[in-house]
Amino acid sequence: MVDIGALQALAAVEQHGSVVAAAQMMGFSPSAVSQQIKKLEKQTGFSVLERHGRGVLLTERGHALASYGRRILAELEELQATLLADPTAPHGRLRVVSFSTACRGLVGPMLGRISTSKVDLDVTVVAEDPREAVAHVADGTADLGIVHNWNSVPLEVPDHLLLEWLCEDVADLLVHRNHPLAGYEEVEPSQLINEHWISTPHGAICNEALLRIFADLGRIPQIKVYDPDFATHIAMVEQGALVALMPRLGRSPLPADVIAIPMINPVPARQVGLVHRRTMAQSPGIGHVVGLLREITLQTVS
Structure with missing residues (x-):
């Protein structure tokens, strides 16, 4: 009989491209994953991986077995989540x-x-x-x-x-209370072309959203600081050094010196x-x- 754990290991290698990457995803050592693959080859009687340079590739039969394995694992997960679970008493481990x-x-x-x-x-x-x-x-x-x-x-x-x-989360412009725009009820991107910004790092979705706001103007915002922590963004605005674009969800109460101003045309929202x-x-x-x-x-x- 084919071992479920071994099928899981093969499917992980196919999905992640290497034994090492599969091991990291599964939380095992590479040698443990290799042992599972060897077990699978012994159980099936054919090779599922072949050497390719310094890495490995799935054989044709390995790909076919991985495909079957994914379907079996999905059906097993569905079985455990439905027929084998008490709908009136949720329990167990949940990874969020x-x-x-x-x-x-x-x-x-x-x-x-x-x-x-x-x-x-x-x-x-x-x-x-x-x-x-x-x-x-x-x-x-x-x-x-x-x-x-x-x-x-x-x-x-x-x-x-x-x-x-679940919901729409609108983002506001954050400025220092002494900023020229602090008394405005709303602002547009065209009013912010010369501002200096703090943003989440390159490639982060919030950073891309900031860049897209200015795309229609043919401009790139002048980002001076990149930091993943929105608390740092608030602190920088509080010092009067920069402005920031910040969603409302999970936002801490703003300090007295930081003002949130709605943006329009477009309204930045997620x-x-x-x-x-x-x-x-x-x-x-x-x-x-x-x-x-x-x-x-x-x-x-x-």
Whole structure:
């Protein structure tokens, strides 16, 4: 009989391109993954990997077996999440990946409610950019992702994942109270061409959203500081050195010297949503956490 763990190892090697990458994804050593592959070859009677330079490639029969393996593993996950689970008593371990402001604004309150309830759910959370969150849920290293999709930067989601939108999260311009724009009720990008900005790092979705705001003007914002932490953005604005674009979700109360001004034409906004594998759609644990997040969103996000 073919070993499920060995099939999992082969599918991971195919998906991630190497034994080392598969081992990192699965949380095993490369030698442990290699042993699983050898076990699979012994059980099937044929080679599933072949040497190619310093790496490996799947053989034709290896690709076919990996394809079967993915289907079997998906059906097994669905079985465990439905028929073998008690829908009235969600329990077990749930791995969540979320962007940082949602950790503060949504995940924190959700964990608080779980801790004071009788639900036996062990939830672990890792903060990641939405693209990484989608990748983790897609490859099985996470069960639920909390993601965002800016109106100017679409998020790609594989077909085997389900995406459900929770809310719209609008971003504001943050300036020092002595800034010339501080008394404005709203501002447009054309008024901000000469401003000096702090932004999330190159490649981050929020950074791309800032760049897209100015794209129609044929300009690039003058970004002077790159930092992933929005708390640093607020601190920089408080010093009067820079301006920032900041979403409202999970935003800490602003200091007295920092003013938030709505932006228009366009209004910078992102959709906040949840992704999980289709095979987990009926999971009691997923259903319970999604329900809590919906309730918290209705209560906290305007």
